Amino acid sequence: MNINVRFAPSPTGYLHVGGLRTALYNYLFAKQHKGNLVLRIEDTDQSRKVDGAIDNLIESLNKCGIIFDKGPTEYSTDNLFIQSNRLSIYHEHVTYLLENNYAYACFDDDFLQYRDKSYNKEQLIDTSYHVRLKIPNNELTVKDEIRGDIKFDLSLIDDPVILKTDQFPTYHLANVIDDHDMDISHVIRGEEWLPSTPIHVVLYDYFQWELPVFIHLPLLLNPDKSKLSKRQGHVSVDEFLNEGYLPEALINFIALLGWNPKNNNEIFSINELIEQFNIKNIQKSGAVFDINKLNWMNGEYLKDIQAESIVSLCKIIFEKHNFTIEDNTDFIKIINFAKQRSHTIADMVEQTTPFFVDPSYNVEYRDLLLDKQSKRLFSLLLEQVAVLNNIEESEIKEIISNLSMEIHVKGKELFFPIRLALWGDVHGPDIGLIIKILGKEKTLARLNKALKYG
RNA sequence: GGCCCGUUCGUCUAGUGGUUAGGACUCAGGGUUUUCAUCUCUGCAACAGGAGUUCGAUUCUCCUACGGGCUACCA
Structure with missing residues (x-):
């Protein structure tokens, strides 16, 4: 028996995550059985037609790794996979x-x-x-x-x-x-x-x-169990991708909404999904689309992925937030720092903002900033950084540990004020990394600002 | 209203005629990390209700409740 399946959306706009899952299950089933996946455009309602929707649909699907064996390559009039023809x-x-x-x-x-x-x-x-x-x-x-x-x-x-x-x-x-x-x-x-x-x-x-x-x-559901729709969070695949959810993570997450492999694994590559997918294991009841778990899963993918392989994607998203990427080597360092602690690339932007713009101080630590000891720390560090020619993280580390011995301060008492001055908050990246990325000029400027604060 | 589908932790789910009902996310707490995060450990938390079948039902049957979908010259 020849296995042929189809995904048959109507071109009324963007691709919905529910549609993505339907397409995915069709794809998995086709691949697993060495069959064909057909894309068919159901545009019999002329009033609901949206220009560009077909290209959009195909692009979103392709980005997620769903490739059709047959279907319209473009919206041409002689195409048999478009119903209006x-x-x-x-x-x-x-x-x-x-x-x-x-x-x-x-x-x-x-x-x-x-x-x-x-x-x-x-x-x-x-x-x-x-x-x-x-x-x-x-x-x-x-x-x-x-x-x-x-x-x-x-x-x-x-x-x-x-x-x-x-x-x-x-x-x-x-x-x-x-x-x-x-x-x-x-x-x-x-x-x-x-x-x-x-x-x-x-x-x-x-x-x-x-x-x-x-x-x-089974249907994909909103948190209130109604059929998944806009109004209760976003549902457009494009939006997820643009926010920096990785296609692999989105596919992995969505595959597990209504289907499970009968074991305790959670992370699956698309090939593993093709191998293990089984109609018999599809759930009968609807599944709530839990953004929380998607965030976790995307974070897992982010941790595992090589910074180099998402650098261009990150660049697009960082630049969308008006951050200019000057040095690629530095940017990779920034990515490596941020991807460990972010759910999405949009999160990464938030996590690293003080690298790009001067931060405002966390008001909770105002007293620490005014502290005499802190001021002394700032001026000592300032002196030492000022004489540096080129900055290495290891060198900064050494300077700080010497400083620690010199004024007999260590741990949080040492790191909190410095990070506050450079980063605006007591929590953040390693101080060596901050100074390395900031460079001499900005480091000095921020130390100066902290010194004069109050 | 009518028709159809469904119901295991808050969420995604595993599971069985006899189990301490398992895992994951979230949340809470501990440890690691001279910050945070990561990592790790522990904890909280579920078989919708009622009958029946049975020695025994979360598991099988029926009813009820609840939830959802459909009810367009939309898909």
């Missing part, structure tokens, strides 16, 4: 349904009165009509791979519109025809589609097509 195909199928009495034309929303009528093609020319699918009155069982058999009473379902007045198909029709034409073997999609699956099954039945396997994924 397949209108004539849908029309042919509508004709088939109409001719076999599986569907009927309606001239207004009071559709029941048209249910038993039929019109030939000539009668429909120059009229404004839509087409509805006749849903029979029997019971129907849908098989979902995760939930098992689900019974529906079809008499409770209204005849759905399959062709709109503007002659575009609705989702139900286009989706079924495309899945068949693209030889989709497994439909992996969000749980919100479960209630409309019987409509799709009826369509398959009318066309006498073989059903794909249906796999409905």
Whole structure:
């Protein structure tokens, strides 16, 4: 059996993390079975179309490592993976349904009165009509791979519109025809589609097509358990990436929302996910998107990653915060310091701000800054740094330890005032690193400022 | 309202007809680090409720409650 799966978003804007997870599960499933992953653009609602959305979608997905085997490479008119280019195909199928009495034309929303009528093609020319699918009155069982058999009473379902007045198909029709034409073997999609699956099954039945396997994924939830949406934190993949969440971490985190490998591991590369992913281990209930845990996981990735490999990404984000990167070697040092203690790259900016702009003093330590002993420390350090030609961290360390012996001060009493003067707070990087990055001039200036403070 | 799906620590989850119900995030506390962070150790914390089946149910069945999704000429 050939395994073909698809991710079928509508181009209405940015890629949502829920969409990313659906795409990911499709991708993992396809790769694992040496099948194909198809990208299909469902743009049958002309009013909701957003320019550039397709390129955007593809770019976000690609950044996260999800590559399609088939799909539109660009938004070109002859592309078969974009539904708006397949209108004539849908029309042919509508004709088939109409001719076999599986569907009927309606001239207004009071559709029941048209249910038993039929019109030939000539009668429909120059009229404004839509087409509805006749849903029979029997019971129907849908098989979902995760939930098992689900019974529906079809008499409770209204005849759905399959062709709109503007002659575009609705989702139900286009989706079924495309899945068949693209030889989709497994439909992996969000749980919100479960209630409309019987409509799709009826369509398959009318066309006498073989059903794909249906796999409905549990929803991603807001902290209040409603369906994940904006308003309660951000959900756009782009936003996460721009804030400096690493694609690998985002993918890892999202993979574990609704699926688990039945062991206690938490960190997975994409290849490990491909190896271990299993439909059977997908959860039935929805999963709250916990930003807290994503932060932790992103931090784990940040700790492990080589500074060199994120330097250009960091540069973009630091420059977005108006920090100019002058020296690459220094910047790597800064990254190495910050990535150990940050959740995201945006966090790293915050952690390292005093490297770039003169800090204001933490008011809690005002007294320490005014202290006579502190002032003495500042002036002694100032003297010693002033005579240095080029600054090495080891040298600074030595100077400070000599200073410690000279005035008999050590530990916090020694480091707090110095760090306060140079960094604005008693906590921060190693003093050697601060001075090394700051350079002689800025170090002297900050010591001077602290000396005069009060 | 109707239909459908779901329910193990606050969150992500493991698990079993008999377990001290396990792990991770968060939180709290200890240790390491002459700062902070990292790291590490410890702790707090869950089987929605009620019947039934059974020697025994968190686990199987039913009911209730609660939560969510869908109910568009949106996907």
